[in-house]
Structure formats: C-alpha cells, structure tokens
Amino acid sequence: MMKKISVVLALSALAACSSTNAQEKKAPAQAEKPTAAKPEVKKEVKAPTPAAVEIPADAVKIVIEGNDAMQFNLKEVKVAAGSTVALTLNHVGKIAKAAMGHNIVILAAGTDVNKFAASAMTAKDEDYVPSAQAASVIAATKLIGGGESDTVVFKAPAAGTYDFICSFPGHYAVMKGKFIVE
Numbered sequence: 001m002m003k004k005i006s007v008v009l010a011l012s013a014l015a016a017c018s019s020t021n022a023q024e025k026k027a028p029a030q031a032e033k034p035t036a037a038k039p040e041v042k043k044e045v046k047a048p049t050p051a052a053v054e055i056p057a058d059a060v061k062i063v064i065e066g067n068d069a070m071q072f073n074l075k076e077v078k079v080a081a082g083s084t085v086a087l088t089l090n091h092v093g094k095i096a097k098a099a100m101g102h103n104i105v106i107l108a109a110g111t112d113v114n115k116f117a118a119s120a121m122t123a124k125d126e127d128y129v130p131s132a133q134a135a136s137v138i139a140a141t142k143l144i145g146g147g148e149s150d151t152v153v154f155k156a157p158a159a160g161t162y163d164f165i166c167s168f169p170g171h172y173a174v175m176k177g178k179f180i181v182e
C-alpha cells in the first residue's frame with residue numbers, strides 16, 4: 001500500500017512539479033486523461049404526463065366547484081348504483097392551497113363526519129386525508145388551490161346516501177353535501 005502511494009506521489013511529482021496536495025492524490029494518468037468528449041447532448045424533454053387520470057368513456061361525469069368563499073356549488077349529487085364515477089373538483093377561486101385548499105372526500109356509510117374531520121385536521125402532511133382513516137374514505141380528490149382542478153375516478157358504492165366534505169381544516173361545516181347512489 002505504502003509502496004503504491006509512493007509511486008503515485010513520485011509520478012505526480014514528475015508530472016507536475018508544482019502540484020498541490022489535492023492534485024497529488026490523483027493518479028497522473030487520470031489527471032491527464034481528457035474528460036470524455038461531451039457533445040452537447042440535446043435531451044429529449046418529454047412533456048410531463050398529464051396528471052389527469054384516464055376517464056373511462058362510460059363514466060358518469062360530475063363536476064363540483066369550490067370557491068374562495070369556502071363553498072361548493074352543489075350540495076347533492078346522484079348517480080346510479082354500479083356506475084363508474086369521474087368526480088372533478090374545480091377550484092374556481094384564486095387563493096392558494098395552503099390558505100383555501102379544497103378537496104372532496106366521500107365518506108363511507110356510518111362514518112362520523114365530525115370525528116373524521118377532527119382527524120383530518122391533524123393530517124396536514126397527507127393533505128388532510130389521513131391514511132389512518134382510509135377505511136372511511138370511498139373516494140377523495142387531491143387537495144387543490146385556486147385555479148386548480150382534480151378528478152378522481154371510482155366505482156359508485158352500494159345504493160345509499162353518503163356524506164361528502166372538504167376536509168381542509170374548518171371547511172367541512174359548510175363545504176359538505178350528499179352523494180346519493182340509487
């Protein structure tokens with residue numbers, strides 16, 4: 001080992017008398033090797049795949065708007081049992097997600113809305129849809145801010161009436177409605 005280092009040092013010294021410590025550590029051959037020719041590689045910049053989910057042709061399309069006044073434009077949505085639902089949330093406001101974020105969370109039958117919302121409040125890192133409560137969530141859009149939109153595609157649950165809310169802290173008391181499957 002020592003021998004090898006000495007050789008390298010000796011070679012370095014020969015190659016460049018005024019080499020610095022940093023340079024000495026490099027094998028001369030390496031130091032002199034021209035960096036592989038780097039032609040300006042034109043990277044094919046692929047357009048990012050649209051975040052939008054694929055919406056099946058037979059899906060029932062539902063669009064709900066949320067605004068800066070903390071309101072949904074629909075309080076009730078009806079779909080037929082067995083249908084595939086493409087639920088779109090359009091945030092038609094301007095306020096950013098951190099201050100006026102909205103989502104739509106459809107809750108499973110029997111879910112205590114107040115308890116769910118209380119749990120959601122503490123799940124900022126999960127955009128207020130706590131994974132611990134996953135069993136209570138039939139479907140949920142992403143949390144979005146003003147000007148954004150998100151669509152979630154899901155199979156309608158069994159016939160019944162389900163609550164939907166915005167689970168952003170403080171919103172569910174007014175941002176809520178009924179998702180009715182018949």
Ligand SMILES: [Cu+2]
Pocket residue numbers: 066070100101102103166167168171175
């Ligand atoms: Cu909201």
